[in-house]
Amino acid sequence: MIVVTGATGNVGRPLVRALAEAGERVTAVARRITEVPEGVRCCEADLFEPESLRDALEKARDLFLLTPGSFMAADGRLGGLLDIVRSSGVQRVVLLSSQGVATQRHPRDIEDAVVRSGLEWTILRPSGFYSNALRWSEEVRARRVVRAPFGDVGLPLVDPADVAEVAAVALRCTGHERRTHTLTGPEAISPRMQAAVIGAALAEPVRFAEQSRAEAREMMLRGMPEPVVETTLDILGEPTRTEQLVNPEINSLLGRRARTFAEWTSRALAAFK
């Protein structure tokens, strides 16, 4: 049995589908689940209340562990979660971390706790997700405008569906134990370029309007904890050289090139129409 936390999210949803299609027995976990692919068991549980995961972890061999932003805001404490994971008989954890750990933007204590847990582990460190563009969808639908800060700063954003495919490989195959995979998209893309890609997909112009850092901060605080907002803005505005580099690991892990923002946009187009 493979347990997938964050099962309704940008990575978790395609991961659950891919594992189920590959014939794996899967348990999907989130605080609220309304639908899962046929044959998938679902358990509602809260990562902040580790005891609530006991049922989900019964007979589990592998765990895909997502760490919500609020974990970082809580100083990354995993509490008793890893004790419960270990005592349930789980052997392997694939941890969805982030590139910000490598570049010291985010604390590394969650990764350290997993590495020290005695479980087999694989760590995934993706760059920013294409799906973050969904926060522009309402204004694109209403006014055909993208409002974002740092319009001309390019970053090698990644398709969360590619991250999910890598996670599926790490959960199903050997050779990924005690390895950390850095996952980026195929090219650096700026918010202004993303607006143009969305416009091209809609076949209508989409205007780019540059926000100040303060305006962006205010908007992001509506959905993200403050420390995560600040580090995200630091990365978006003043990325380090490492944060700007395209990493070819997705190509070698999946045997194909990483998907572009245009490919993600064509899948997500309904949200912008």
Ligand SMILES: NC(=O)c1ccc[n+]([C@@H]2O[C@H](COP(=O)([O-])OP(=O)(O)OC[C@H]3O[C@@H](n4cnc5c(N)ncnc54)[C@H](OP(=O)(O)O)[C@@H]3O)[C@@H](O)[C@H]2O)c1
């Ligand atoms: N977004 C990025 O650019 C980016 C970049 C690098 C790494 N990451 C990592 O990717 C992960 C999620 O990314 P996302 O922002 O795109 O999120 P998301 O896809 O919106 O997914 C969040 C998922 O986690 C579940 N969840 C949230 N809090 C939970 C809790 N306390 N207990 C159980 N389940 C919980 C949510 O369902 P419920 O709300 O129903 O529980 C949902 O299924 C995070 O670990 C983040 O560090 C994100």
